[in-house]
Amino acid sequence: MSQDKIEIARKFIQAIPHARALSMDVVAIGEGEATIRMPYDPRLIGDPETGVIHGGAVSTLMDTCGGAAAMSHPSLPSTTATLDLRIDYMRGATPGQAITAHAVCYHVTRSVAFVRATAFDDDRERPVATATGAFTVGN
Amino acid sequence: MARPAPEPVQKVKQRRDAALRALAQSVPYIQFLGIAFERRGDELTAVLTYDDKLIGNPFLPAIHGGVTAAFLEVTAIMALSWQRVWDQMESGALDVAMLEAGKLPRTPKTIDFTVDYLRTGLPRDAYARASVTRAGRRYASVQAEAWQDNRARPFAHATAHFLVPRDD
Numbered sequence: 001m002s003q004d005k006i007e008i009a010r011k012f013i014q015a016i017p018h019a020r021a022l023s024m025d026v027v028a029i030g031e032g033e034a035t036i037r038m039p040y041d042p043r044l045i046g047d048p049e050t051g052v053i054h055g056g057a058v059s060t061l062m063d064t065c066g067g068a069a070a071m072s073h074p075s076l077p078s079t080t081a082t083l084d085l086r087i088d089y090m091r092g093a094t095p096g097q098a099i100t101a102h103a104v105c106y107h108v109t110r111s112v113a114f115v116r117a118t119a120f121d122d123d124r125e126r127p128v129a130t131a132t133g134a135f136t137v138g139n
Numbered sequence: 140m141a142r143p144a145p146e147p148v149q150k151v152k153q154r155r156d157a158a159l160r161a162l163a164q165s166v167p168y169i170q171f172l173g174i175a176f177e178r179r180g181d182e183l184t185a186v187l188t189y190d191d192k193l194i195g196n197p198f199l200p201a202i203h204g205g206v207t208a209a210f211l212e213v214t215a216i217m218a219l220s221w222q223r224v225w226d227q228m229e230s231g232a233l234d235v236a237m238l239e240a241g242k243l244p245r246t247p248k249t250i251d252f253t254v255d256y257l258r259t260g261l262p263r264d265a266y267a268r269a270s271v272t273r274a275g276r277r278y279a280s281v282q283a284e285a286w287q288d289n290r291a292r293p294f295a296h297a298t299a300h301f302l303v304p305r306d307d
Contacts, residue, residue, distance in 0.1 A: 017194040018203035045167040046216075047246045054168035055249045056212045060205025064195075067204075081196075082204040086253040 005030055009068060019064050022057060026068070032105035034068035036061060039098045051095035055129075059087055061101045062117050062131040069103035070113035070135045079138035080113060087131045097121040099128060105135075113137050154235050158228055159183070161238040162220055166213075166246075172206065174213055181225050185214040187265040187285075194262065202260030207285060210267055211297040212252055215281040218269035219247050219301055245304035247279065258294040261287055265294070279303050 009029040013019050013036065022044070027035040038061045046054025063082055070080045093099050103117035113135040119128045155178065163169055163176050172193070177184045187193075187210050195203025224244060227233035269283035284296040 015197060016203070017192050017197060018206055019195075021192040043167050043171040048165045048167070048243070049245065054166070054209065054213070055252060056168060056172070056205070056209025059208040059212065059252065059254075060203060063203070063205040063208065081201075081259070082256050084253065084255045085204070085208060086251065087208075087249075088251045089249045092248070 009034070009072065012071075013064065013068065016064070018060065022060060024061065024064060027100065029068060029072050032069055032073040032108075033103065034065050034072055035100060035102045036065040036068060037098050037100045040096050045095075047092070050092065052092035053095075053099065055087070055089060058089070058093070058099060058119055058129050059085065059131075061099060062087055062103070062119060062129065063133070065101040065103040066105075066115040066117050066131065066133045067135060069105040069115055069117070070108070070137070073105045073108050073113060075108050075137075077108070077113065077137040077139060080135045083112070083134040083136055085131060085133040087129055089129045090127050093119075093121045093128045094123070103131075108137060110139075111137055154228065155225075158224055158235045158238050159221065161235070162217065162224065162243065165241070165243050168209075169213055172209060172213070174210065176217060181221070183214075183218060183221055183268065185210065185217065185267040185269075187267070189263050189265075199259060200262050202262065202265070204254075204256060204260075207256065207260050207265075207295045208252070208254045208297070210265060211254060211269075211283040211285055211295060212249065212299065214267040214285075215252075215269045215283045215297065215299050216247055216249070216301070218283070219271055219274070219279055219281055219303070220244060222271055222274065247301040247303055250278070250300040250302055252297060252299040254295055254297040256295050258292065260294050263287055274303070277303055
């Protein structure tokens with residue numbers, strides 16, 4: 001994967017105010033796949049008793065990563081918006097650890113991009129959450 | 140048979156508002172997004188006050204789809220927690236002073252969450268309400284809907300399942 005491509009995608013993600021607010025960073029991107037990392041942040045805690053990050057922040061990471069995967073598909077859509085997103089939560093992310101999402105855009109039609117995503121913390125064996133989504137495709 | 144005199148209205152309101160405040164203020168992420176809750180009786184409306192940091196598409200501009208999902212999830216969780224707190228509070232089983240002191244009920248855990256995006260989220264305030272479709276002993280099913288200018292034209296709705304914490 002070219003370093004230029006990652007740099008362009010990184011700038012693109014950093015131009016999204018809410019992605020910046022969550023300190024998201026592009027780890028890898030290209031050919032309909034994207035990996036984005038979101039560091040642990042106490043402001044994102046959803047369960048004050050345990051310090052576990054709110055599901056909403058995980059959804060935001062999944063949505064951003066899914067959109068990035070769709071945009072990086074070889075068919076090169078010029079715009080994309082989420083139609084629907086389903087997230088399954090396997091477990092709470094371990095407090096203090098970053099969450100990394102990996103999304104694959106596995107099929108694109110003239111109008112729709114279909115995406116699957118998985119989120120992990122430091123434990124790569126047990127996913128924190130998985131997601132499936134449909135995104136609009138503009139040309 | 141003589142009934143006990145009803146509680147003064149201010150006392151009732153104060154108790155309910157204090158419980159709601161304690162629930163909402165305990166969650167950092169609710170504060171981070173800038174969500175507040177308005178109450179009419181036991182009905183809650185969540186209000187997401189617009190802020191530039193909520194933008195997901197700076198060119199349109201539009202609210203981030205993740206923010207919309209998060210707003211609906213926060214609303215759904217609060218509806219579920221509030222329903223449980225309300226019942227316990229009104230029956231006298233729950234002391235609101237304990238809530239205020241930080242002794243809060245455990246948070247429901249999201250099992251799955253599905254959001255449909257119906258329209259672009261515009262750069263202005265948004266509102267949401269949730270209804271608990273089924274609250275069992277272990278699982279709960281909740282629906283939520285968000286709108287902006289026009290109540291009849293929601294911009295997103297969601298269906299979610301939660302694992303309900305056991306009271307022990």
